[in-house]
Amino acid sequence: SNDKKKKDINSKNKRVKNRLGIILFRIFFVVLIFCGFAAVGGGLGVFLGIVNTAPDIKDIKLTPKRFTSIIYDLNGNEIDRLHGDENRIYADLDKIPLDLQHAFISIEDERFYLHNGIDFKGMVRALVVNIKDRSFSEGASTITQQLIKNRVLTTEKKIERKLQEQYLAVQLEKIYDKGQILEWY
Secondary structure, three states: HHHHHHHHHHHHHHEEEEHHHHHHHHHHHHHHHHHHHHHHHHHHHHHHHHHHHOOOHHHHHOOOOOOOOEEEEOOOOOOEOOOOOOOOOOOOHOOOOOHHHHHHHHHHHOOOOOOOOOOOHHHHHHHHHHHOOOOOOOOOHHHHHHHHHHOOOOOOOOOOHHHOOOOOOOHHHOOOOOOHHHHHH
């Protein structure tokens, strides 16, 4: 009978331990879910805060600036060209040779006509290369993102600027066609 009493006591202890383990697991699981929702909510809040501080796409002027000034005499002969840091003359897309357009696209953004302003394949490729090389030398900016960075935002390497750039690129491609974006680029 002593053996029977020992078995009963041990089995009651096992049941209490099992119940306690299940209760602790449930508490841990609920806390984990709560922390997950808090992290997602916090991340979404930060993202929305960054996007809301981005300039309004309708107020952005993307046409190139700082053109070369050409001075002519009375007979229409060119006398001089004046320019600052950049020596450029604006050309409409139909005046840019198709081969040159294709060259820019193949070098800068080979999936230009396939994405909506953000190239997710390019981002994954850049991430893999940067991890492999242990540097941040590889970029994944599209032509649209580069246009926005060069005309609207700064060139500083910050996550806030990059998120604004990606957001504005998607918004820009909703308004303008690829030809207009390429021309401005």
